[in-house]
Amino acid sequence: MEKKVILGIVILAILGLGIYIFIDQTSSSKSSSSYQENSEQTGYSITKSDDNLYPLGQGSNIWDEALSPFQGEDKKSYLEIVSDLKSGKINFVWEVWALRSNCPKDYTPSQCDGTILAYIEANYESPDREKIKDLYLSYFKYESDIRQMQTPEGISFEDRYELIKDKRRKMLGDEKSELIFGMEEAQVNFMEGAQNFIQSSKNMRPDERVKKYEELRKKTYGSYYDNVMNREDKFNHYETEILLRENELKGLSAEEKEKKLNTLEIKYFGKEKAALISKARSDQQKEEKILADLSKQEAELLNKYPNMSDKERDSKIQELRVKALGSEEAEAYTRRLKFEKETEGNL
Structure with missing residues (x-):
């Protein structure tokens, strides 16, 4: 991975x-x-x-x-x-x-x-x-x-x-x-250097690892550095720092991790966009928890009543989904699961 x-x-x-x-x-x-x-x-x-x-x-x-x-x-x-x-x-x-x-x-x-x-x-x-x-x-x-x-x-x-x-x-x-090709070749050199650095610096302290990575980028790009950085997507830089701090983030509690991510997002995107990203992440986590709980409830239902007819089973499962997601979202969720099941063997 x-x-x-x-x-x-x-x-x-x-x-x-x-x-x-x-x-x-x-x-x-x-x-x-x-x-x-x-x-x-x-x-x-x-x-x-x-x-x-x-x-x-x-x-x-x-x-x-x-x-x-x-x-x-x-x-x-x-x-x-x-x-x-x-x-x-x-x-x-x-x-x-x-x-x-x-x-x-x-x-x-x-x-x-x-x-x-x-x-x-x-x-x-x-x-x-x-x-x-x-x-x-x-x-x-x-x-x-x-x-x-x-x-x-x-x-x-x-x-x-x-x-x-x-x-x-x-x-x-x-x-x-x-x-004609100097900037392109500098970027290819950095591609190779960055890959080697990420592999060899796994045990480095997070702040030092981020600092050394940036030093490598500046050294490799040389005179192209400022203009290359201005053109590159800030989200790519954000994702790179997340990777460089992977070990640090793994050791944090959920609350500490959220605080650290928010700090990095403010660094790269500013406070306003960072707030939107944080909200989107929070909404996604809530949705994932709801679906995980729903999946658990459906499994418990099937274990408790193994002899239900197909019609009765589908009806009771849909009741659980409506209760957890609301009518429209439950219908959409059911359609999505059906589509995934039908296409699973074709992917």
Whole structure:
């Protein structure tokens, strides 16, 4: 169970980047062929649901949080763009796809990418024009070539990602690879580091464990830390701290645990939202207790009167449910149990 929770948390850290989708695509020549047919026959129709056109998958952040350097009248210089890439304020790949989303649907990939280059040509002067164009042209070529890359069957995620990184540096060089993929690679490094830390720090004092985890995050993300943290879901951070404090929470009474959870929820969500979360948890606990008591009453009834007819049994059980839940909720509860029973063998 703990292993599943750990895996879920570290994967969430890179979900927006869609790295697993990317790797699956790069390992398949069939995907590459499908992409080329799409490009030439149906044009460059960019939609959020078209996986074949997303080399890094289609994480929800790609479209909503792209901070295009081409927005507004005050265009960013090459040095400003580089600074934003190095700080994680801009994710280059998100930028490319955000810009492509504005292309007419009947454009081919080369036509769509050509509009980006034409914009740079028309709106920038030397030497920024050539430097910015070179960055985009280098990425376009990388994107085309990486679709042809095949990796061995059954290779681990870590080994496959190392092959991807090696391919990037051979094609783009260290400097461009860092600008374009530096933030993504930092997040993958943190994914691996976080998993190792959670496994190896089980006996650490809770406060120290949380502190060391945050130090690891800051060290791994480096210059990307602030912008990555601003983009990540606070609920993911809250769940991570819950995991890090798992042993502490297990040793608390119900009242102490509720107080600790409320403190953490105020830390991540503020007092108002923390109060709503606390109420929702309290309501859920009450409902669970009611249903547990009801289940116990039904079992006692069946044990006490084992020879009841089916009709009489169903009637008496429904009486218990109505008394515990009310008429409407009892009907809904009965329908839910019936559905679960009917579908149990099909799941």
